[in-house]
Amino acid sequence: MSPRQPEAEPKPFFNVSIPREEPMREKVVTHEKFRGITGQIKLGITVQSEYLFVGSGQYEFDPKAGKDHPDVWYTFYRRNGQVCIPGTSIKGSIRAIVESISNSCVSQRRGQERVQIDSAHQPCKYKDEKSLLCPACRLFGTTGFRGRVYFSDSTPRDDVQMEIVKISELWEPKRHANVRRFYEVKKFQPIANQRPESNFRFVEAVPKESKFCTTLQFENLSKAELGLVCYALGLNVENDRVVPAFAPKLGGAKPRCLGAVKFNPAYLQLWQNDDLTHGLKPLIHQTEEMFRFFIECLQECQRSNLLHSQSWDAVIKGLKPQNEPCPRGVY
Ligand SMILES: [Zn+2]
Numbered sequence: 001m002s003p004r005q006p007e008a009e010p011k012p013f014f015n016v017s018i019p020r021e022e023p024m025r026e027k028v029v030t031h032e033k034f035r036g037i038t039g040q041i042k043l044g045i046t047v048q049s050e051y052l053f054v055g056s057g058q059y060e061f062d063p064k065a066g067k068d069h070p071d072v073w074y075t076f077y078r079r080n081g082q083v084c085i086p087g088t089s090i091k092g093s094i095r096a097i098v099e100s101i102s103n104s105c106v107s108q109r110r111g112q113e114r115v116q117i118d119s120a121h122q123p124c125k126y127k128d129e130k131s132l133l134c135p136a137c138r139l140f141g142t143t144g145f146r147g148r149v150y151f152s153d154s155t156p157r158d159d160v161q162m163e164i165v166k167i168s169e170l171w172e173p174k175r176h177a178n179v180r181r182f183y184e185v186k187k188f189q190p191i192a193n194q195r196p197e198s199n200f201r202f203v204e205a206v207p208k209e210s211k212f213c214t215t216l217q218f219e220n221l222s223k224a225e226l227g228l229v230c231y232a233l234g235l236n237v238e239n240d241r242v243v244p245a246f247a248p249k250l251g252g253a254k255p256r257c258l259g260a261v262k263f264n265p266a267y268l269q270l271w272q273n274d275d276l277t278h279g280l281k282p283l284i285h286q287t288e289e290m291f292r293f294f295i296e297c298l299q300e301c302q303r304s305n306l307l308h309s310q311s312w313d314a315v316i317k318g319l320k321p322q323n324e325p326c327p328r329g330v331y
Pocket of ligand 1: 104105106107123124133134135136137142
């Protein structure tokens with residue numbers, strides 16, 4: 001239960017209604033042979049919010065902190081001592097957007113939240129190759145079925161300057177039935193002091209404009225499916241050009257408006273499958289050529305009905321960066 005407050009600040013989240021129509025469940029694409037498109041996209045990630053925090057589940061403390069300095073803080077995730085955004089964390093965030101914009105099942109709810117979802121959108125169940133799965137489960141997998149889309153662990157491009165940021169505690173607002181919640185991209189409100197106090201916490205975060213890179217690997221996708229993933233990365237087509245449509249969010253403290261990022265495709269590598277006699281070799285596409293391919297995929301996705309246009313409109317509207325303050329306190 002969150003405490004009530006009479007003059008609560010505007011809430012920093014929005015809900016996307018779960019469509020009345022059932023998800024379009026189909027048979028899975030198996031992994032044995034190359035069909036469709038297989039390859040990878042090298043993606044730059046630039047932090048757009050004031051901060052990005054990807055928790056490690058651990059904390060550090062400073063026994064000599066005194067009363068005006070952080071005493072205990074949640075640490076940023078590290079791999080072999082290096083700051084890192086785990087690929088699974090990126091995949092989770094992108095999957096949540098794909099689930100929403102493709103009218104898929106709701107896979108990522110916890111505990112009793114699941115009962116608030118209608119029966120058609122309960123998580124898909126995979127038994128064997130004849131099982132029918134929703135678009136997100138076909139792409140990202142589900143228990144018993146390995147997905148066809150992965151992100152590599154993402155490391156910083158240059159040295160990043162870590163900061164210990166004070167935020168107020170994160171209360172979980174009440175959930176409504178049959179909606180998916182996303183946090184908006186508003187302006188983080190810093191807290192003037194660094195004093196440890198109850199109802200606040202410290203997190204170790206990387207600041208705005210920090211740059212990371214990751215590799216998105218995909219196997220046996222249709223163009224429409226790759227287009228769906230590109231939409232979820234925040235890409236769109238306007239006047240025959242690929243443009244950023246919104247800023248997807250990664251990591252934690254989203255209710256404090258942390259974690260909005262921009263994905264910048266650097267290059268696309270595709271495995272050719274039409275000339276097996278000469279063996280497989282990857283073809284690298286950059287700039288104009290790469291973006292032309294993405295436009296084909298995005299348009300194919302629209303034509304295929306994989307993209308649920310009402311939900312897509314709600315997501316781009318809700319995740320557009322806004323110049324409004326993010327609440328400091330409870331809401
Ligand atoms: Zn599913």
